[in-house]
Amino acid sequence: MGIFRELRYALRSYLRAPGFAAVAVLTLALGIGGATAIFSVVDGILLRPLPYPEASRLVKLGRTTATGSMDGAFSAADFLDVRREGTSLVHVAGYREDISDLTGVGEPVRVPGVQTTAGFFDALGVTPLAGRVYTAADEARGGMAVISEGLWDRQFGRRSDVVGSQIRVNGIPTTIVGVVSASVRHPIKADLWNLAPGAVPTSPIPSGGLADREVQYFAALARLATGATMGDANAQLQAIGERLGQQFPETNRGESFHVRPLAATLVTDVRAGLLLLLGAVACVLLIACANVAGLMLARGLARRRELAVRAAIGASRWQIARQLMVEGLVLAAAGGAAGLILASWGVDLLVALAPQNLPRLGDIQLDWRVAGVASLATTAVGLLAGLAPVVQSSRPQVNEDLKDGGRTGTSIRTRFRSGLVVAEVALALILMIGAGLMATSLARLRAVDPGFHTTSMAAVDLPVPQSRYDGPAQGRFYSEVLGRLQDSPVTARSALVFPLPLRGSGASAAFDIEGRPSTGRPAQPIAELNIVSPDFFQTMGLRLVRGRGLASTDVEGRPPVVIINERLAREFGSEDPVGRRINLGDWITVVGVVSDARRESLAAAPQPALYLPYQQFVLPYMSLVVRTDASEAAVASAVKSVVRELDPDLPVETVRTIDQIVEASTDQPRFRTTILLAFSFLAVLLAAVGVYGLMSFSVSQRTSEMGVRLALGASPGQVGRLVLRQGLALAGLGVALGLAAAAGGGRLVASLLFDTSATDPAIYAGLAALLLTVAALACYVPARRAMRVDPMRALRAD
């Protein structure tokens, strides 16, 4: 029989049984689409090499601190020593993110920027789109910048004479030497990389220059030298660290250096979450495969009479198999096409939903290889299951199949299909429990009191370029801005702070308490370092517990003072910390104690914290917080107007509410929880379809049995309960297996949970009950059908 005719017959058979076709295509599409979309995200972030030549040889340098923690920040002197002595590395380059205020081309704009040392692009191996990149030969020349393709488009209209043009970056005359493609996104999706004017990036705070080992403020990357391995580099860096530890015990004792693959360092924080999502999508794909197999098996069983007729009128087994394969492939093609559409939408949706700080977000694109593999897997499962009747049937069965129309399905196939449904239910419950744990964890995380006001609060970053603002100028600028804003009714309750809380960044400092012996670097206590204006505590709602707050008289030239939090006050034991001094390089007097607040994240408990007055310890990275009932737009307008009056060349960044910042701090857990919830919903839906399909099929196969039972006096309720019992027994077995598997695998997600046990019995029991209810509902329709069987008709049909 011609292939086109078989194709036509297959299409017609699906059009005449649209329910079956729709469920099968949808199942295939959801399995293929979901798996492809999620895998594309995982591939883009975790698996795909970075878009640089020989990317596997790119390494990020790090520091292992005396306490054993990993840190990626270097001091100038340590960096220069590692660069000089680390012969297993080439193109060692330092860099740090920096504000880049661009003037000289239209309106002043602030773009994401990075200040790097000369070897940065040599290390990455970047070929520019236009002009050139600066290289080691340009070391310490400064005044040079490479811009992104995006900035070239937006700001320069892709003009060919952009190379060589002069702009001002943070007020410094700078020549654009080249343009790089959008794929260069290290360490951020920057628009401008400018060459440091020295051998290291400029320090944001006063430091001891190139000999400084105290202030660690920039990151470093390199390329493994030809022939060198990661092990060689690590051994060499460790030796350098040990030598420096002996030579400079004050600053370097117990510290060492290491390298890690650059790609791995970018995704450390998100790896576990993404792998969890990958596991979830694998579950959905398995459920989809099981469902397709179940559907095809059922269809095959139901068509045994038709296949027997075909055999009886002369079809060979190959001809029948070919017909079934064509039908399977039609289904697979439709499911695959729909799956690819879903995958394409899914990738766009995932990228839109993903937290903007997700690393390598720009590398995510639809992965055709996965789409192909997922399509093949589901198609193969569907085809194999669909061919089962041909594989199993042989000529001697034709007579029986013609007589009973395949109503007496073989017990092996029925058991296999029941097994598939049990597996589907178990997998669905595992996913539900994963999602339930994540959702509970997220709800508890969001209910955490951060220790400060979050409502009616707005914030805006107000960094100033160091090139135009030295220390005293920074203090004057911030003081002037604050004063003028406090004169406006909209921004009357304003304060300055560095850093804004819950943005995962900030500075820390080691300190000694007066009267106690200094323990030296490794064992020295560490506290979070905050720079604030006097009104900060009142504005943010931190309570003064003891002593006094900061005063407008705590300015440069006056004795340095600090406020500490309750957590740090506990370090003083039973002594009153107020009036005591702590050493942060200089002796500073504690004048007050305030309530604890979370700074790093909602999940991290409050740490010991120091609050220094900005008039004594100013930084060029202050942010403004405003307590107001006015809109963000009104605040933005007020801030812009004040800043414009003081410095027309200083762009003002977007004003956000503190609520938005708190919300953004939970972006990653919310992202994975949303995806997991979606997948678990999908899994439950597919499992319900599986249970429904099996029970419907079972009822249609047992119509005469139901007729006999009813004829013998069974009530419709008893017949219905028979079906329900059968379905719930399978679902119950699946639930039991799912509970056991979830409890066993719970430790895999434990690290992602906040204040939630991975084996929380309430979550397990609640979701098991929910799934059983869904299964009961899925059995209800077939049960109703069984209850309505007309005994006379059923028995006559036999």
Added chain:
Amino acid sequence: MLKLRNIEKSFRHGLSQTFVLRRVNVDIPDGQFVSIMGPSGAGKSTLLHILGMHDSAWTGEYWLGEEPVHQLSAKDRMRLQKQHVGFVFQSYHLLDNLTVYENIDLPLSYRDVKKTERQGMVADILDRFNIVGKKDLYPNQLSGGQQQLVAIARAVVARPTIILADEPTGNLHSDQGREIMELFKRLNEGGTTIVQVTHSETNAAFGDRVIKLKDGWVVDEN
């Protein structure tokens, strides 16, 4: 000529063995119209399916003309079946998704007959059975009698030498049944060997000969 010698078929249930057919010896000359009769469970349909080569799990000798069916491979039996046998079922067993035309065309397509040739053969059958007007209808749009007519058309389209019919009028009322039997009679008069299973003495009367089975044994042959 169909020739059966010592045909036996049985099922094993643990240690016991249940015989469906016992030592069946039958000769059916070409062009004969034979009716197989007997009570339910006598083995009538089983014998018919053995004749139709749908069943290969039996012992004994089965000769179809000069061909020793009992010695042939499954592939050769298939070839022989395609060449000689047409089958008519009590429940018609038309394929629901195919039109009347497509149902009749199906056996020819399984025999790899060329499309142009098939079109002529199907058109000829539609005309002979007077169902041209129904060629684009689906089975569920036809009455029982019309469906059986199409089923017979499907059975004869490949020009078999033998038609095997399993209670062909079992689901029809008497007028329709008579028409079908008259059709068989005409086909038989055209030279086709016909073997039917029937419970009806009236239907058996259309044939030349009756073979009676009971408990798997041939108990009467005339």
